[in-house]
Amino acid sequence: MNxxxxxxxxxxxxxxxxxxxxxxxxxxxxMRFYAEGDIQTWVAxxxxxxxxxxxxxxxxxxxxxxxxSYVSRRxxxxxxxxxxxxxxxxxxxxxxxxxNDIGQIHWVAIIPEAQxxxxxxxxxxxxxxxxxxxxxxxxxxxTNTRRIAALNLYLQFGFEPYPHTQAERDAWLSAASHLKxxxxx
Numbered sequence: 306m307n308x309x310x311x312x313x314x315x316x317x318x319x320x321x322x323x324x325x326x327x328x329x330x331x332x333x334x335x336m337r338f339y340a341e342g343d344i345q346t347w348v349a350x351x352x353x354x355x356x357x358x359x360x361x362x363x364x365x366x367x368x369x370x371x372x373x374s375y376v377s378r379r380x381x382x383x384x385x386x387x388x389x390x391x392x393x394x395x396x397x398x399x400x401x402x403x404x405n406d407i408g409q410i411h412w413v414a415i416i417p418e419a420q421x422x423x424x425x426x427x428x429x430x431x432x433x434x435x436x437x438x439x440x441x442x443x444x445x446x447x448t449n450t451r452r453i454a455a456l457n458l459y460l461q462f463g464f465e466p467y468p469h470t471q472a473e474r475d476a477w478l479s480a481a482s483h484l485k486x487x488x489x490x
Contacts, residue, residue, distance in 0.1 A: 313476035328426035333386030354414035396435035408441030460486035
């Protein structure tokens with residue numbers, strides 16, 4: 306997170322999910338899907354990781370609409386070798402993106418004490434694989450230009466900036482010097 310950068314939400318797109326890199330989970334870690342009652346687990350992870358606002362159960366219900374059978378095939382958790390849930394990611398879809406049904410990476414978070422260990426890479430790999438298993442060849446995501454580590458992760462995976470406004474283009478240009486990978490806007 307870099308507070309000197311503009312606080313601008315930006316979209317990214319991955320046109321070819323089959324080209325996304327694949328990272329395996331470290332020994333003892335595992336991914337699992339949402340189960341009845343996991344809303345509080347999701348909230349706890351998001352609240353621990355989120356520096357800009359306080360996600361709540363209402364946040365979950367607003368951004369993850371649908372019945373339990375749908376949500377349980379989309380929301381994923383990363384469990385450590387002790388079985389503790391330490392991360393979450395969602396392999397959602399966006400039926401309104403340019404009037405197309407497209408895969409969407411959504412609500413990525415890892416608790417602070419587990420950050421910096423390279424765990425986001427296998428978690429994102431798992432979500433991209435889940436989208437591909439559901440027939441999606443492309444995906445979008447929304448993030449913020451202050452989330453430099455997240456931007457670098459997504460760029461490494463082949464997501465590209467997808468600015469909709471001049472303010473978003475300018476925000477990408479401001480963030481560019483902080484990124485490990487070049488951006489074209």
